[in-house]
Amino acid sequence: MPPSREKSYIAPCINGTPDPQARVLQKEKFMIFKILAGLIILATVGVEFAQAQETQTPAPIPIVAGCQPGDYQSVLVCATTIAPSGRTYSPKCLKVQRGTQVTIVGSAIHPVQGMGPINGVQNPFTDIRGGAVEAVTKTLSEPGVYGYFCTHHGDENGNGMAGAILVE
Ligand SMILES: [Cu+2]
Numbered sequence: 001m002p003p004s005r006e007k008s009y010i011a012p013c014i015n016g017t018p019d020p021q022a023r024v025l026q027k028e029k030f031m032i033f034k035i036l037a038g039l040i041i042l043a044t045v046g047v048e049f050a051q052a053q054e055t056q057t058p059a060p061i062p063i064v065a066g067c068q069p070g071d072y073q074s075v076l077v078c079a080t081t082i083a084p085s086g087r088t089y090s091p092k093c094l095k096v097q098r099g100t101q102v103t104i105v106g107s108a109i110h111p112v113q114g115m116g117p118i119n120g121v122q123n124p125f126t127d128i129r130g131g132a133v134e135a136v137t138k139t140l141s142e143p144g145v146y147g148y149f150c151t152h153h154g155d156e157n158g159n160g161m162a163g164a165i166l167v168e
Pocket of ligand 1: 150151152154
């Protein structure tokens with residue numbers, strides 16, 4: 001008989017009374033079972049958590065005024081300005097952090113008007129009915145996409161002279 005087997009074999013009883021060493025061994029076996037069960041539970045919870053994370057991935061960025069997700073020019077300041085540049089805006093696709101003050105320059109030639117809410121996010125530039133003929137400053141506190149356009153050279157659907165602000 002190999003020595004390892006001899007070592008692992010413990011009779012449950014010695015002379016009709018339970019062997020205390022055997023009981024210890026059984027406790028250890030039970031402990032191993034508990035650890036295994038714990039690991040299985042952890043793995044299950046982990047998988048469920050990962051699946052929950054997967055379903056919580058943010059919705060794709062809506063394309064507004066032709067701005068694709070990769071087109072956004074990131075500006076890491078607390079106040080920034082978008083100005084007309086010919087028949088377009090500069091920057092046309094602007095990305096800022098929430099809480100940034102954004103000024104859009106309007107003029108008699110390029111009255112600026114905000115688009116309606118996108119994905120339920122209210123656009124503070126929308127209340128400029130007919131288009132602002134001067135610079136308008138708004139603080140964008142809620143993440144989302146905010147569209148705007150020139151009422152002379154663009155439209156509500158983002159055609160022509162229009163732009164988008166992505167707030168993260
Ligand atoms: Cu214009």
